[in-house]
Amino acid sequence: xxxxxxxxxxxxxxxxxxxxxxxxxxxxxxxxxxxxxxxxxxxxxxxxxxxxxxxxxxxxxxxxxxxxxxxxxxxxxxxxxxxxxxxxxxxxxxxxxxxxxxxxxxxxxxxxxxxxxxxxxxxxxxxxxxxxxxxxxxxxxxxxxxxxxxxxxxxxxxxxxxxxxxxxxxxxxxxxxxxxxxxxxxxxxxxxxxxxxxxxxxxxxxxxxxxxxxxxxxxxxxxxxx
Amino acid sequence: xxxxxxxxxxxxxxxxxxxxxxxxxxxxxxxxxxxxxxxxxxxxxxxxxxxxxxxxxxxxxxxxxxxxxxxxxxxxxxxxxxxxxxxxxxxxxxxxxxxxxxxxxxxxxxxxxxxxxxxxxxxxxxxxxxxxxxxxxxxxxxxxxxxxxxxxxxxxxxxxxxxxxxxxxxxxxxxxxxxxxxxxxxxxxxxxxxxxxxxxxxxxxxxxxxxxxxxxxxxxxxxxxxxxxxxxxxxxxxxxxx
Numbered sequence: 001x002x003x004x005x006x007x008x009x010x011x012x013x014x015x016x017x018x019x020x021x022x023x024x025x026x027x028x029x030x031x032x033x034x035x036x037x038x039x040x041x042x043x044x045x046x047x048x049x050x051x052x053x054x055x056x057x058x059x060x061x062x063x064x065x066x067x068x069x070x071x072x073x074x075x076x077x078x079x080x081x082x083x084x085x086x087x088x089x090x091x092x093x094x095x096x097x098x099x100x101x102x103x104x105x106x107x108x109x110x111x112x113x114x115x116x117x118x119x120x121x122x123x124x125x126x127x128x129x130x131x132x133x134x135x136x137x138x139x140x141x142x143x144x145x146x147x148x149x150x151x152x153x154x155x156x157x158x159x160x161x162x163x164x165x166x167x168x169x170x171x172x173x174x175x176x177x178x179x180x181x182x183x184x185x186x187x188x189x190x191x192x193x194x195x196x197x198x199x200x201x202x203x204x205x206x207x208x209x210x211x212x213x214x215x216x217x218x219x220x221x222x223x224x225x226x
Numbered sequence: 227x228x229x230x231x232x233x234x235x236x237x238x239x240x241x242x243x244x245x246x247x248x249x250x251x252x253x254x255x256x257x258x259x260x261x262x263x264x265x266x267x268x269x270x271x272x273x274x275x276x277x278x279x280x281x282x283x284x285x286x287x288x289x290x291x292x293x294x295x296x297x298x299x300x301x302x303x304x305x306x307x308x309x310x311x312x313x314x315x316x317x318x319x320x321x322x323x324x325x326x327x328x329x330x331x332x333x334x335x336x337x338x339x340x341x342x343x344x345x346x347x348x349x350x351x352x353x354x355x356x357x358x359x360x361x362x363x364x365x366x367x368x369x370x371x372x373x374x375x376x377x378x379x380x381x382x383x384x385x386x387x388x389x390x391x392x393x394x395x396x397x398x399x400x401x402x403x404x405x406x407x408x409x410x411x412x413x414x415x416x417x418x419x420x421x422x423x424x425x426x427x428x429x430x431x432x433x434x435x436x437x438x439x440x441x442x443x444x445x446x447x448x449x450x451x452x453x454x455x456x457x458x459x460x461x462x463x464x465x466x467x468x
Contacts, residue, residue, distance in 0.1 A: 003340075010337040014323070014330075017325075017326060018323055019325070021326065021364075077323065077325065080323065080324050081320045081322050081324065081365070082318075082319030082320070083323050085287055085319070085321055086322075086335065086380070087338070088286075089285060089286065089321075090310065090339060091308065091338075091339065091340075225289060226282070226287060226288040
């Protein structure tokens, strides 16, 4: 188990080092998130709908779309120069490869979300001071699940001819349950509702994480092996 | 542990009845191979004969439709893939990350193989390949020949006992090719099992102990090296129908 964790950290560290050098995924995802927020900001009619009513949906649609840009990079880097073969050739359990890619993707998507959140506050003028810890918590809970699924689909898509088109097509349907849950919890947090009103949604998000992280771990070897 | 003993002693690398098809195209039709320590098998064959497919299956990168591959008696496939630790592989691609330096690439590979002091191991491998001064360069800044040297250094980093090389001399200059030949000769004397796929027979002829020709999904011949590449070529053309 410790060896698997050591290898997973080595793989995640490699991805993060490569990203810090190229800044391809992070920069694109952050710029994309800012553009989505700008579009939403100008597309809404402030006299028809209060910002706080629209805010949860806008926040999570932005997170979801920007995450897609970041996740596209996950296995594209392994497709260059046959690098994935180098990973699979090594005596490394496939579970360590999956965990390493998952950790790196969580770091990328988490960074994109951390940069997007202040931009969201800026554009929508929403007071997050009381809801912030809860929003950080629900963001973490929702992100783990869809990034796990995104990691698997990214590995599948990299072997196809149109990898960058395939990932959204495969992933978006699976993002719907965590997005619904996260939007519902965020809306209640912004409205200052009690925790008891969110427990059902939080359980759904936790269940999604457990089910899809476990399933992803189980199917990853079949996905990456020729 | 499955025994891989046979005539001539235990095999370091053994393939048994390997079959592989792509759609309706049967590329390998029950290929078997036994290689003992110190043996170097030169695999020749026409384009599309299945040489690269065979190497990928021997490396554990591709799943055969039937048959199995054992390294030191251990399966090369499967999640544990205990046999893979002993395998080094040079393919048509460098297996290097363009966004990492050579040193970072090889250090990462050393970590995957659990080598102690991975950065030192990586630096030593680069020095041995004559790439010490380019350690901080990314592969995209290097020529094709230097990338090939780095790819070979990566494959040799963990001291494999089975080495699979697909056109290893591609883009190497005369000095680098000679250095590779000398390195391989030293490793063969130390018990390495080597499989080299190449169209340029002369580059590895003196290293080879056996020469095998793949045609129509199987071995058209597999015999000890005799004579010169030129004398072999006249028979080779007959075997592959060229």
